[in-house]
Amino acid sequence: MAIVQRFNTPGRLRDVSDDSPFLDAWQPVIDELIRDRVNLSGPGNSVDPSRVGLEVREHRTFTWTGFPRPLLMQHRDDRAAAFDEADRDRQNQPEYLEWFVTRTGGTISRVEFSCETPEYYKTLARTEPDELLALYKRVLRTSAVRREDLFTAGEYEPKNKWNTTKGIVHFIMQINSMKDLLGVQQEVPTAPDQDNPGDADVDVHDGYDPLPYFRPTAADARMNWDSWALTRTGQSVATIDAPGLYMIDWDDTGFEKPDGTPVADYWTVERGENGAALRLRYEVPEPEGFHVGDIRIGGRPVTTGGQIAEHIVMAAHIVVGTEQ
Amino acid sequence: MSTTAAEALAALADTETLLLGGVELPPQPAAHAPAPAAAPAVAGPAEPIYDDETADDIQGHVIPGFNKDFQQFLFLRFGDVDEARTWLAGLAPQVATMRDVLGFRREFRARRLMEGIREPDMTSTWLAVAFSHRGISSLASAEQADAFGEESFRQGLSARSTYLGDATDPAEPGHRSNWVVGGPDNEADALVVLAADQPEDLRSAVQRVRDAAESHGISVQFSQMGATLPGELTGHEHFGFKDGISQPGVRGRLSNRPDDEITPRYLDSGSPHAKLFAKPGQSLVWPGQFLLGEPRQSPQDPVQPAEPAANFPGWARRGSYLVCRRLNQDVLAFWQFAADAGEQLGVSPVHFASTLVGRWPNGAPLMRSPETADAALAGDEFANNHFLYNDVTRPSGLRPINGYPGDRFANAAGDLFAHVCPHAAHIRKVNPRDSGTDFGTPADTLLRLMLRRGIPYGEPIAGVSDPSPELVAAERGLMFVAYMSSIEDQFEFVTRRWANSAVQPNLGGHDPVIGQRDSRGDRTRTVQVRSADGELVDLTLSREWVRPTGGGYFFAPPISALTGALAGRG
Numbered sequence: 045m046a047i048v049q050r051f052n053t054p055g056r057l058r059d060v061s062d063d064s065p066f067l068d069a070w071q072p073v074i075d076e077l078i079r080d081r082v083n084l085s086g087p088g089n090s091v092d093p094s095r096v097g098l099e100v101r102e103h104r105t106f107t108w109t110g111f112p113r114p115l116l117m118q119h120r121d122d123r124a125a126a127f128d129e130a131d132r133d134r135q136n137q138p139e140y141l142e143w144f145v146t147r148t149g150g151t152i153s154r155v156e157f158s159c160e161t162p163e164y165y166k167t168l169a170r171t172e173p174d175e176l177l178a179l180y181k182r183v184l185r186t187s188a189v190r191r192e193d194l195f196t197a198g199e200y201e202p203k204n205k206w207n208t209t210k211g212i213v214h215f216i217m218q219i220n221s222m223k224d225l226l227g228v229q230q231e232v233p234t235a236p237d238q239d240n241p242g243d244a245d246v247d248v249h250d251g252y253d254p255l256p257y258f259r260p261t262a263a264d265a266r267m268n269w270d271s272w273a274l275t276r277t278g279q280s281v282a283t284i285d286a287p288g289l290y291m292i293d294w295d296d297t298g299f300e301k302p303d304g305t306p307v308a309d310y311w312t313v314e315r316g317e318n319g320a321a322l323r324l325r326y327e328v329p330e331p332e333g334f335h336v337g338d339i340r341i342g343g344r345p346v347t348t349g350g351q352i353a354e355h356i357v358m359a360a361h362i363v364v365g366t367e368q
Numbered sequence: 369m370s371t372t373a374a375e376a377l378a379a380l381a382d383t384e385t386l387l388l389g390g391v392e393l394p395p396q397p398a399a400h401a402p403a404p405a406a407a408p409a410v411a412g413p414a415e416p417i418y419d420d421e422t423a424d425d426i427q428g429h430v431i432p433g434f435n436k437d438f439q440q441f442l443f444l445r446f447g448d449v450d451e452a453r454t455w456l457a458g459l460a461p462q463v464a465t466m467r468d469v470l471g472f473r474r475e476f477r478a479r480r481l482m483e484g485i486r487e488p489d490m491t492s493t494w495l496a497v498a499f500s501h502r503g504i505s506s507l508a509s510a511e512q513a514d515a516f517g518e519e520s521f522r523q524g525l526s527a528r529s530t531y532l533g534d535a536t537d538p539a540e541p542g543h544r545s546n547w548v549v550g551g552p553d554n555e556a557d558a559l560v561v562l563a564a565d566q567p568e569d570l571r572s573a574v575q576r577v578r579d580a581a582e583s584h585g586i587s588v589q590f591s592q593m594g595a596t597l598p599g600e601l602t603g604h605e606h607f608g609f610k611d612g613i614s615q616p617g618v619r620g621r622l623s624n625r626p627d628d629e630i631t632p633r634y635l636d637s638g639s640p641h642a643k644l645f646a647k648p649g650q651s652l653v654w655p656g657q658f659l660l661g662e663p664r665q666s667p668q669d670p671v672q673p674a675e676p677a678a679n680f681p682g683w684a685r686r687g688s689y690l691v692c693r694r695l696n697q698d699v700l701a702f703w704q705f706a707a708d709a710g711e712q713l714g715v716s717p718v719h720f721a722s723t724l725v726g727r728w729p730n731g732a733p734l735m736r737s738p739e740t741a742d743a744a745l746a747g748d749e750f751a752n753n754h755f756l757y758n759d760v761t762r763p764s765g766l767r768p769i770n771g772y773p774g775d776r777f778a779n780a781a782g783d784l785f786a787h788v789c790p791h792a793a794h795i796r797k798v799n800p801r802d803s804g805t806d807f808g809t810p811a812d813t814l815l816r817l818m819l820r821r822g823i824p825y826g827e828p829i830a831g832v833s834d835p836s837p838e839l840v841a842a843e844r845g846l847m848f849v850a851y852m853s854s855i856e857d858q859f860e861f862v863t864r865r866w867a868n869s870a871v872q873p874n875l876g877g878h879d880p881v882i883g884q885r886d887s888r889g890d891r892t893r894t895v896q897v898r899s900a901d902g903e904l905v906d907l908t909l910s911r912e913w914v915r916p917t918g919g920g921y922f923f924a925p926p927i928s929a930l931t932g933a934l935a936g937r938g
Binding site for chain 1: 533
């Protein structure tokens, strides 16, 4: 018997009422992204938990770092360049974590992080446009958002100004999406050919065999390597319900106030919960008398949001078991 | 300390290791012997050749490492700069070169395996020297020191201390303000490492260096002797575990002569990963991961080299960053925790302690010997490091080695869910091998490896029955020393992102051996282990048993720089 009857929303968030048409519309969105069964590496498969019965034996959490690994590799000897480039454009933030920096007088005063997918918001726009508008206002903490800001000729515009130049609500980077998350989890190892990737299967016995692997992001490699190792044991894997991406941990060890003492807890989970945040804000409360940009991390001043993102750990979760 | 814990600690004296004997390694050329060129046994990208001139310019402590039983660390502070430069000119000819140390090591190793003993009758005394950013500023210039692109080096260890999870409360003994050396007010200019096979040789060498330094107005800020543990615990650290088994194998050759690689290759060309490993479990790593300006590891491809770094002054090429951490070890606290947690889980203290490390005290890996400390496995250097974590490990496929009986031990089974070796186990944390990590594939993990050159300091208590109160109270620990080409991408990465994290590289707790954590004053660390029935159990580490007490970030220059740029002749 299938272990999922109806896919839940990421973080099991309820932005709509229980009888909302959104909830019925959400199921096919996910369903379309998961194939019934894909043979990955070895005898095990990636399966759709709403269609294939699975006797779950283990849970597995994939973790990776929120700051873009490709930039750190591209600028191996100039980390400042990597941080600058990451902040310059959200298209440079491909690890399923995007952020928006607010400055006050040139100093960073707030960094907001999101790992919400465009699919969720598009579905909301299609089924509950009023709720979408309300959600934007709630998330951005402003009443200035207007319906026409979010829609163009009746179509939801993910790259509207409130989700680009004036703030962040959900992913806009082209490979940050539910489609990409679930797609990566269904990929098979391919011949390691930089010029012609993605064609032939390879004979894989262990974690060294799929090398070289030319996709530079940490997230893709993390999910591929773990999924492939799991299915080589003969077990099958499936996304947990609810499918989604989360910020599982954020580490401010070594963050120091201007006086050199450790910072207090300046993190606020705005959507989701501790250990499974979908939206996170880092901002120093006004009574403290200084800004995020006045904090030093390991002795270095915070001049980019990426320096905070570097200390956020992302996660996706799957279940592992025997097909029934 | 409970009776159970005390007995477990005392029983370490009985640690057994069956060394290989009668093994005749394939011969490597003597360091000076001319011979015709030959193709390498395993085809792959051409590796750099370090001819006599370059091999004499690289410090032997960096590659291949001293690995001596007795060492002294002298942390120095300069007085008059011209005097310091004069002292340095006199020191330069005494610095051990890669070529000298490699030649000694080849012969030593061949005799050890042939004779089946730990210590062949060969001796030498060696010296290495490294400088802090402050020291280079004095000797060369501030401009030259600032030309090092490694920001962590420029900042120094003290400035990075809390980022590494060290205590933020000055009242805590591990806080940087309490360090014996390397704190905010007592950073060294230079570090001299002396190493010898006999204590008396070391003593006289140290005296000579001290006399010379002091005659040039240089003060010894702090001096620390290190020594291996005695008897069966030779090569072990103070908790009682064999240390330094798994070191990366540096790619590169001394010449085109057959088998003249820096790291000997023992895998047959038909072995599954002959291009990746020098011997079973020893990853091959491009030298630029340790020597500035050399071909380094590709982030995606473990076999092909990537472009060398260029973010350093030209004279620093083939030098290496040295990270030194003086780590105090509370051996009794560690074993008390092992006894208490072992009792809770229904396993012996030594078994539980071994799950925290990932190896038994004699060095046998849990992955190949989950239930017992197999003495023959521990002593077999072609088997004791041959294991993966995620998949079943295939036989290694060695070249013929006369006298070696072959790897007779059960292959490691896959342990994806950490039933045998916890994700938090020290050796799994700091080198996840074949696993994916939070930064990607095993190719990325090769970017994180360091050349470790540590040695214990202080009187041992492991293996001692009924220790005196004085011995119990005595300070002991590890002089952690490691070389690398990027402090931030290697030492700091492994420390902060992996050892100090409960969720990286894999979810399962903090490194229970070296992990540090100070989140707004909260130093709680946890570790996930399996109970006898396979259930996950979360344990809170009750006390801290490793505390930093000093150290520094240094740069070990090429030897030519000692009489060049660092002598003010840049």
